[in-house]
Amino acid sequence: MATPIEKQQPKPAAEEVPDRKLYVTAADAQAFAEGVLRGNGTPADHARTVAECLVAADLRGVDTHGVNRLPSYMARVRAGVLDAAAAPTLTQATPAAAQVDGRNTFGAVAGLAAVRAAVDMARVYGIGMVSVTHSNHFGMSAWLVQKALDEGMMSLVFTNSSPALPAWGARNKLLGVSPIACGAPGADDESPFILDMAPSVAARGKVYKAKRRGEKIPLDWALDAEGRPTDDPAAALEGVMLPMGGPKGSALSIMMDVFSGVFSGSAFAGHVTNPYDPSKPADAGHFLVAIKPDLFMSLADFRERMKYLYDRVVKESEPAAGVERIFFPGEIEQRTERERRSSGIPYVEAEVRALNEEANRVGASPIRVMEGSGESEEAGH
Numbered sequence: 001m002a003t004p005i006e007k008q009q010p011k012p013a014a015e016e017v018p019d020r021k022l023y024v025t026a027a028d029a030q031a032f033a034e035g036v037l038r039g040n041g042t043p044a045d046h047a048r049t050v051a052e053c054l055v056a057a058d059l060r061g062v063d064t065h066g067v068n069r070l071p072s073y074m075a076r077v078r079a080g081v082l083d084a085a086a087a088p089t090l091t092q093a094t095p096a097a098a099q100v101d102g103r104n105t106f107g108a109v110a111g112l113a114a115v116r117a118a119v120d121m122a123r124v125y126g127i128g129m130v131s132v133t134h135s136n137h138f139g140m141s142a143w144l145v146q147k148a149l150d151e152g153m154m155s156l157v158f159t160n161s162s163p164a165l166p167a168w169g170a171r172n173k174l175l176g177v178s179p180i181a182c183g184a185p186g187a188d189d190e191s192p193f194i195l196d197m198a199p200s201v202a203a204r205g206k207v208y209k210a211k212r213r214g215e216k217i218p219l220d221w222a223l224d225a226e227g228r229p230t231d232d233p234a235a236a237l238e239g240v241m242l243p244m245g246g247p248k249g250s251a252l253s254i255m256m257d258v259f260s261g262v263f264s265g266s267a268f269a270g271h272v273t274n275p276y277d278p279s280k281p282a283d284a285g286h287f288l289v290a291i292k293p294d295l296f297m298s299l300a301d302f303r304e305r306m307k308y309l310y311d312r313v314v315k316e317s318e319p320a321a322g323v324e325r326i327f328f329p330g331e332i333e334q335r336t337e338r339e340r341r342s343s344g345i346p347y348v349e350a351e352v353r354a355l356n357e358e359a360n361r362v363g364a365s366p367i368r369v370m371e372g373s374g375e376s377e378e379a380g381h
């Protein structure tokens with residue numbers, strides 16, 4: 001049987017450099033993730049979908065929502081609180097509105113079913129809205145936005161999530177760090193508009209990542225259990241994340257709960273289960289809208305107007321002191337993806353070890369590290 005880190009062995013455990021970067025191609029990351037998912041009883045099509053969603057996050061530099069999420073997802077499958085094999089069902093409410101029941105399977109699987117249904121309706125009626133109930137954490141929202149873009153559609157992608165933020169003025173966790181995402185085709189397929197942001201100063205995944213990597217966090221990200229600013233990720237996870245823009249961030253999180261939780265029939269108001277808690281189903285809800293961009297003008301005109309907007313924002317803005325370049329929403333992640341598709345995805349050695357332990361549990365193949373992996377950049381995030 002292959003050793004856990006093929007190209008790095010033999011190496012005594014004491015010599016491991018936990019934060020040394022090892023590079024993995026997107027295809028190998030996909031194969032690894034599919035192997036672990038299938039080893040835990042996930043059917044091949046679901047495994048392909050979930051792996052694609054996780055690898056897409058790693059490619060875009062959203063490392064907080066990539067393949068490193070596998071151990072927590074698999075713990076939930078093994079604990080029987082996430083049904084890896086369930087097939088989501090679709091119920092049509094009106095010609096342009098439908099509900100997907102995720103039946104407690106992976107959020108990426110339920111989310112993809114919802115995007116497909118929304119796009120199908122939007123092709124006929126110009127707009128399609130899908131509410132998703134009984135779902136799980138779906139990772140990086142931009143993956144679903146990109147799926148709509150691949151079909152030429154504008155989209156809104158909302159989700160609720162487990163308590164992490166206080167209501168403005170409170171110090172207890174109640175609201176989710178629930179991302180708000182949307183997209184629209186750009187001048188060409190290489191330059192879409194993709195906004196994908198958590199309503200907190202930082203996504204909680206960034207705190208988990210810092211903890212995993214033994215790093216400190218900025219003092220304005222979170223409060224500890226006593227309500228004091230902290231740079232210790234473990235203490236931050238005991239306390240609350242801070243909403244961006246004070247009451248505005250907390251209001252955006254409530255908005256995600258209204259559209260994704262209250263509206264869908266899923267859990268809300270602090271009752272979605274944390275994806276790292278394998279004690280009970282998550283019951284997360286999502287809300288997706290697909291819109292045809294050429295409803296009111298030709299597609300060529302729409303793209304031309306998007307190009308004008310891009311140029312005004314990116315090329316004609318005057319950079320503030322110390323700023324080298326202005327970026328369009330999603331552009332940094334698109335550049336990171338282009339780079340990582342050629343250079344490989346960087347994981348740190350400690351992460352590779354943890355992932356391989358996960359593979360070992362179910363007899364799946366270890367992650368294959370690129371020849372000559374060493375220390376280098378980490379773009380974007």
Ligand SMILES: NC(=O)c1ccc[n+]([C@@H]2O[C@H](COP(=O)([O-])OP(=O)(O)OC[C@H]3O[C@@H](n4cnc5c(N)ncnc54)[C@H](O)[C@@H]3O)[C@@H](O)[C@H]2O)c1
Binds near residue numbers: 138
């Ligand atoms: N599924 C869940 O429950 C869940 C929960 C929280 C976060 N997430 C995911 O975590 C990810 C990270 O969220 P985040 O808020 O930390 O993202 P972020 O702060 O890195 O980016 C937010 C947005 O700002 C844009 N942006 C960033 N820097 C920019 C710059 N210099 N110029 C112009 N635009 C810029 C990005 O393109 C992005 O659209 C998202 O993909 C989100 O979907 C998922």
